[in-house]
Amino acid sequence: MDLNKNRLSQIFTPDYIAEFMVKNINQYYISTNNESNFDEIKILEPCAGEGVFIEYILGEGFTDITAYELDQSLKTHLLESYPNVDLKFENFLGSDSNEKYDIIIGNPPYLGQNYNAKIFQELVKNYSVCKKYFVGNMDLFYFFIHLGIDKLKPGGLLSFITTNYWLTKSNKTGIKLLKPHITKDCFLLQYIDLSNINVFTDAKGQHNCIFILQKKHEKEKQKIVDKLIDIIQIKRINNQFNEKSNKMLFKDILNNEDSPHLLKYRSAITNKDLLPNNGWNLKYPxxxxxxxxxxxxxxxxxxxxxxxxxxxxxxxxxxxxxxxxxxxxxxxxxxxxxxxxxxxxxxxxxxxxxxxxxxxxxxxxxxxxxxxxxxxxxxxxxxxxxxxxxxxxxxxxxxxxxxxxxxxxxxxxxxxxxxxxxxxxxxxxxxxxxxxxxxxxxxxxxxxxxxxxxxxxxxxxxxxxxxxxxxxxxxxxxxxxxxxxxxxxxxxxxxxxxxxxxxxxxxxxxxxxxxxxxxxxxxxxxxxxxxxxxxxxxxIPIPNISLFQSQSQLELINLIRYITSNLTQNIVSIDKTKLNKLQELFPNIYSQILNEKNSRKKIDILLLNLFDLVEEDIDFLLEKYY
Ligand SMILES: C[S@@+](CC[C@H](N)C(=O)[O-])C[C@H]1O[C@@H](n2cnc3c(N)ncnc32)[C@H](O)[C@@H]1O
Incomplete structure (x- = not known):
């Protein structure tokens, strides 16, 4: 990649991802909007690249498409390939926020502000949207989300594939204006975590995600309406992912097929829980x-x-x-x-x-x-x-x-x-x-x-x-x-x-x-x-030990202290007389403790019982979701 391309952050999206994203947003659009005449639906691709998204947008039967691309070397190819698309070879960030769209979709350029301060200075100087939303530590694609939100019609949808770090970031780390803008004006409808698969072969180790935002209607803002968030997690199984299995996975998501590699659920976090200044822990069944x-x-x-x-x-x-x-x-x-x-x-x-x-x-x-x-x-x-x-x-x-x-x-x-x-x-x-x-x-x-x-x-x-x-x-x-x-x-x-x-x-x-x-x-x-x-x-919540008052709870706590004290001194054996009371109160736990060799696990048995938790349930959840 030459320097100029690097500046433009030109990494093109694999076909199957673009196909998935277009069909996916179409499904969401159909289920959330009344419009069924595809000619009436205005679509925007803010950074077209070689046009992979345009290809699939046309394939779905949409006709009113606008696309931006800054790299003039792609002009001839795009003009020849997509004569019926309104192609603009100019900076998307300079476009008019009053031109509104029903669907915005793409893969915006990722570029950290830290290492590219000059580029950001230029943008801030030239474009009002950049001036309005600039913060240190941000990424270039945040501007694309900001302007994307501004250009959506109420009820309209935006779907981008980006890196996923911004979701868990909090206030001081560059998302100071992004999250407040999203939570004020949009609902997050879907979050697909791609961190277990490699999507961009040129950017190995990058963790990505796909998300869908929906612009709120005025009355939704005022009434403080809540909406659920669909989560799709791709599980890592034996590191065997490659392009072929990735393609199958995305087909399975679209067709709502079950797969051992996929977890689909509604997050226990809903839109009202998305705090404007905090990390969002969306993967929360x-x-x-x-x-x-x-x-x-x-x-x-x-x-x-x-x-x-x-x-x-x-x-x-x-x-x-x-x-x-x-x-x-x-x-x-x-x-x-x-x-x-x-x-x-x-x-x-x-x-x-x-x-x-x-x-x-x-x-x-x-x-x-x-x-x-x-x-x-x-x-x-x-x-x-x-x-x-x-x-x-x-x-x-x-x-x-x-x-x-x-x-x-x-x-x-x-x-x-x-x-x-x-x-x-x-x-x-x-x-x-x-x-x-x-x-x-x-x-x-x-x-x-x-x-x-x-x-x-x-x-x-x-x-x-x-x-x-x-x-x-x-x-x-x-x-x-x-x-x-x-x-x-x-x-x-x-x-x-x-x-x-x-x-x-x-x-x-x-x-x-x-x-x-x-x-x-x-x-x-x-x-x-x-x-x-x-x-x-x-x-991390800390137990209030005074809540444990019963004789049996106090006995569990005594034993936890005793084994912990041994562990801090690297003593692994247990004085059996210390277990007499346990044997009397909880014969079951007593035999578990006797059979368990590992002192840490002994403590776990006692603590889980104290908290009235079942170890198998915790193991099941850890295995299933993490
Ligand atoms: C990550 S690539 C993705 C391209 C294409 N959407 C795809 O998915 O294959 C980002 C593209 O945005 C273009 N680009 C970068 N900054 C831009 C800007 N400010 N306005 C319009 N296009 C821009 C780059 O030239 C590049 O082609």
């Missing part, structure tokens, strides 16, 4: 929703759902000026002989005093995090952790002198890199005198009961308080735990208890977070951690 709600009944306090953020402040670990300098690697810049430590300064190893040794902290990378624990043997190095607060009352000049006196070898080592460290701080607009300290992550702001701000020093917590932590990138629920000294950088998130929340039951919470129940919630709520913890904080 009713059976899944019912289970989520059942879990949530145990997570309420005074009627409101409890979330992680009600108990914890979640923060990254430490951000250092430069990891390679601050984290000493054993046998490189650090030597450990028995309990003595030596730091390498100017090619000589110098022994550290006990006082200095205390300022070297074991550092771990997020890859060591395991459910309930972490791999203690995988230390990534020893972090130099000097605390600014220790010298708080000194003026700046003197402060560094004091630190140098207190920690002569550590500071001598750091001074070796002084220029580099100062440069980094200077470039980041930070105080160049702070070269001895972590940049962030050693303090958090807390608010006490009277909402007074208070800075909390985290060193004692990193050193020896109970801590739950997890990796900043993860598809599933893996939460580590320790009371040992555990320091990490920004690839790890820590759960710091909020002021006044001392009643949290760490062991029970840890069991729950690592459970099959939370694994199910991750899938059901489409939670994937990608350097953002917002979904986790705001969407």
């Amino acid at each position: 009713l059976a899944v929703k019912n289970h989520v709600e059942k879990i949530e009944t145990n997570c309420r306090f005074n009627g409101s759902l409890l979330y992680l953020s009600d108990f914890f402040v979640i923060r990254n670990g430490l951000i250092l000026i430069k990891d390679e300098i601050f984290v000493l690697k054993e046998n490189e810049s650090l030597k450990i002989v028995d309990s003595d430590m030596f730091i390498k300064i100017d090619n000589t190893f110098v022994k550290l005093s006990d006082h200095e040794k205390q300022k070297l902290k074991k550092m771990f990378k997020s890859k060591v995090i395991e459910p309930f624990s972490y791999d203690k043997n995988e230390i990534s190095g020893y972090l130099i952790y000097l605390d600014k607060n220790e010298f708080k009352n000194q003026d700046l000049k003197k402060r560094n002198e004091f630190i140098e006196k207190g920690y002569p070898n550590l500071t001598a080592y750091l001074n070796h890199y002084r220029e580099e460290l100062e440069d980094i701080l200077r470039n980041a607009n930070e105080n160049v005198n702070d070269i001895y300290f972590p940049r962030r992550g050693s303090m958090i702001t807390q608010f006490d009961i009277e909402h007074k701000r208070k800075l909390v020093n985290l060193e004692p917590y990193y050193d020896k308080e109970p801590k739950i932590f997890f990796s900043y990138i993860s598809k599933s629920n893996v939460f580590g735990y320790t009371k040992d000294s555990y320091y990490a950088t920004s690839d790890t998130y820590f759960l710091w208890l909020r002021e006044g929340k001392s009643e949290i039951d760490y062991l029970f919470l840890l069991a729950y977070l690592n459970s099959k129940i939370v694994n199910f919630l991750f899938k059901a709520k489409n939670i994937i951690l990608k350097r953002s913890k917002t979904k986790l904080e705001e969407e």
Whole structure:
């Protein structure tokens, strides 16, 4: 593809997809509109390419077709192939929003704003629709949706094939104007998730979707009418998809045939649930929703759902000026002989005093995090952790002198890199005198009961308080735990208890977070951690343990705590006398626990019973939908 084509984002749609989309929208149009005279139906293809959509639109018997294409090199081909189509070789984004259509269909160009800022600047300068709807981080096809919506007649339909990332994005990520525009003016009628198949051979790894929007009538906007959303999910079975099987699948969808590769259902989310500023979790079958709600009944306090953020402040670990300098690697810049430590300064190893040794902290990378624990043997190095607060009352000049006196070898080592460290701080607009300290992550702001701000020093917590932590990138629920000294950088998130929340039951919470129940919630709520913890904080409901009052529930909780506590210490055996009460109260669960070797699964059995959930039902839903 040459540069110019790349700019135009010219990836043509396979025949069978275009055929499917045209027939599919036609079916929707017929079922939602009275118009049966195809000559009266005005159709728009905003970015025709070689005309694959036009071909099938004509094939369906439509006659009133308008199409735009910016690439002049396609002009002759299009004019010769489609003499009866109103072809416009100009920028669609400059077209008049007052020209209205019944159906708009196509594959708009995808182009991220981040890497193509200049192109977007030009568009904003030249076209009012771009000026109106521009936001950072957006994609070019958002403009096509905006203008498409404006050009639809009330009741009219728009169907595009696009990448699917925009659906799960929230406010800050480029959809700030797109979702409000869609929810105000349209209903989403259908969503087809193509993320399990490869549609565009030139764009492998891209996740796509097809969707249909319907423009609201004025009275529908005012009366706040709701509509259901049809979902089609294509299942991945043995990765055996190719063009031939894709074609069959799309035929099956059109003909409403059952296929082991297809899931068709109405989303439990309806149009009224589509929030203008949030991610849309459309793949949400009713059976899944019912289970989520059942879990949530145990997570309420005074009627409101409890979330992680009600108990914890979640923060990254430490951000250092430069990891390679601050984290000493054993046998490189650090030597450990028995309990003595030596730091390498100017090619000589110098022994550290006990006082200095205390300022070297074991550092771990997020890859060591395991459910309930972490791999203690995988230390990534020893972090130099000097605390600014220790010298708080000194003026700046003197402060560094004091630190140098207190920690002569550590500071001598750091001074070796002084220029580099100062440069980094200077470039980041930070105080160049702070070269001895972590940049962030050693303090958090807390608010006490009277909402007074208070800075909390985290060193004692990193050193020896109970801590739950997890990796900043993860598809599933893996939460580590320790009371040992555990320091990490920004690839790890820590759960710091909020002021006044001392009643949290760490062991029970840890069991729950690592459970099959939370694994199910991750899938059901489409939670994937990608350097953002917002979904986790705001969407994982946390059990209200005080709701469990019966003797048998309390016994289940005791056992969950007991096995979890063992797991955090890597103890897998169970003291059988601990199970006496269980045997009496739940002979069934007792024998399940005895037969189960895996401690995690034992905890799952107990938790599922506590939540009154049936494991097979959860497994069935996970298998069927995810
Ligand atoms: C992703 S391709 C799809 C083409 C065709 N609809 C198909 O599905 O095969 C997008 C097409 O839009 C054209 N295009 C890009 N920007 C355009 C614009 N602002 N106005 C009209 N066409 C544009 C490109 O030249 C390209 O042919």
